Amino acid sequence: MFVARRMKKTIVTVPPSASLLEAQGRMRGYNIRQVPVVSEDGTLLGIVSDRDIRAAVLPAGLVPGFTAEEAEKFMKSTPVERVMTRKVITATLNDTLEDAIVLLHDFRVNALPVVDAAGKIAGIITRTDVLEAFIEALGVGEVSSRLEVVVPDRPGTLAQLAAIIGSFHVNITSVLTTRHVEEGKRANFFRVATLNIGPIRKAIEEGGFEILDPTRLTFP
């Protein structure tokens, strides 16, 4: 899946000459935490976050006698280009969602402006968009039951499990497979669209697989 499918295409931006006050107003108005700074032709110049603005105003606040009016004056007279981050971590239209997840994680940023080949802004993808993709992929909120099966780490086991579930004429709405704590084993998570999970659990166990019993989970 590509970033282009998940990014927001209507983007709130500010010009480099916009004041900190204007930028803050936009962020509050749209309930966002950062805005890309773009030139008139849409070229990405930087990004400014609510944190950047707070950090810029804070030192002035330490000056004795600095009042709220003065703070506002400072925010009105300071252009965002003076506080924006110029080395922006971006995604490109050809990046995949995996690329975006790794970038967001490794660079510890909240949002990636997405730029086209000419360096012009085409969209923005945030941690929230990525979480939304995960919620969908995990099938959270879809009417379903969950199964957690531990299998030996060898080819064909997922197909066997899917066949067992399929024999009950039940749809699988989500599949996730991860390494298990035990060496040589994998944990498979299924969401299946049925209330009647008992017979499926039983058939899977009779097929020689281990169903994780959620009652044996330990809570700290």
Add this chain to the structure above:
Amino acid sequence: MRRLAWVYHPDYLLHSPPFEHPESPERLVAITEHLERAGLIPRMVPVTPDYPEDADVLSVHDREYLNKVEDACRRGDLTLDSEDTYLNRHSYNIALLSAGGAIAGAKAVAEGTVDRAFCAVRPPGHHAGRGVGMGFCLLNNTAIAARYLQSRHGVGKVLIVDWDVHHGNGTQNIFLEDPTVFFFSIHEHPTFLYPGTGRRWETGKGKGEGTTLNAPMAPGAGDAEYRATFEQMLEPAMERFRPEIVLISAGFDAHRDDPLADIQLTEEGFRFMTRHVNELADRFCGGKVVSILEGGYETLSLTSCIEIHVRELLGE
């Protein structure tokens, strides 16, 4: 001793699965036989339900949905959308009669001919939404009874306690934005169990914000955890909301022997829940309690828990 209505209709057995299925007529056969053997049937006031008025069913469900179920039954469809929710030729009528059972129990309590009611109805109802049946449910019996009480008996505020082990998603959705019906559901956590809703931050919407309350329980939770949750969540909610009547969506599948879920209640858990709701109803709404059967699929625990439930409702 309280006067307890026993709402039952022999036709409830006509809705029967065309393939192996846990929600079968044998559940009710086992319940009636067990209560008979325990000598409890003669101690209750028998109430034979009738088919409900259209308007009462339409107060909850869309006309198009009712037509869809009726047509599917007439055509001889074996299922409604998925194999969870089976149909036979009688299913639509029996679903209506099941809703009629909840109404009959509500009526008897509202009119004061009895103090409390136990409605041994099926098919169950709490997963059914306005325009959708699922999870063994066709019509939302409890929701229809709540609306009936409001429209026919001038009841303002109704509180529903849903202790079926599965979240009552249908009932929640029907009353999500309604401040006059308080929905409290205690169920196995949605990460582990069908239908996957009923998280703690689902608390209602719009005008109904604050009149939905969910208590998702970790797999393995038992009598002690349930007891604490009722005391910490339901009691203050009832005190704040001040209902005029309490309806119970009474499922018995949170018992440790039930094969469909992972909650570990014993008979004592069901005794506590029934007694606690009775006490709260005595305190806040003149003792009016209408209990409506939902799930419960393991015969021995189902029948023994219902015996205890009935004894508590009788106030032995």
